[in-house]
Amino acid sequence: MNDLDDTDFAILRLLAEDAGQGAGAIGRACGLSQPAAWRRIKRLREVGVIRSQRLRLDAEKLGFGVTVFLGVKLATKGRVSLEDFERAVSAIPEVQTVEHVLGLYDYRLRVVARDLPDFERVLRRRIMTLPGAGEVEANVLLSEERRPGPIG
Incomplete structure (x- = not known):
């Protein structure tokens, strides 16, 4: 997908740091409204740039040292x-x-x-x-x- 702009990349960097952030927080960080940020995130999912969100567990705290x-x-x-x-x-x-x-x-x-x-x-x-x-x-x-x- 070649039509990503700077805002799309900023959103991806924020989500890569913490995928649990809501569209409101993403929008504030990128200068967008919550609905505009949500639409961009939805589009990035639909075109396959965002494939999934994963929970990252601390294996050591779960007893796997x-x-x-x-x-x-x-x-x-x-x-x-x-x-x-x-x-x-x-x-x-x-x-x-x-x-x-x-x-x-x-x-x-x-x-x-x-x-x-x-x-x-x-x-x-x-x-x-x-x-x-x-x-x-x-x-x-x-x-x-x-x-x-x-x-x-």
Whole structure:
């Protein structure tokens, strides 16, 4: 969509910072009335620029003190379909994201666990038993700074 203006980008930056803001607050920040801001947000949703709003939970406060990024290389690409692997891995509650990637590994997973022994249990009993799971590399998250990404 190439017809976004500076106000649209300002709205997107505000929503990326806090998607729970109402149209009134967005309008005040952008110099618009509440109805005008609401119409712009609605249009951005309708054309697909805004795909969804998500609730971001603090995993540590929920008892999940360890986050691990796993690189997973499928052992037998010809015998197991990517869809079968994706369906099976997506059913594991501790797996927060599944990304099919290009590079050394076929998939990148974000996995949360209560602690390292809990992660080891998830790895051994759930992830390593997935259809086609082969080589795995784990990187433990030490800290994270979230940035919304480039917007206009």
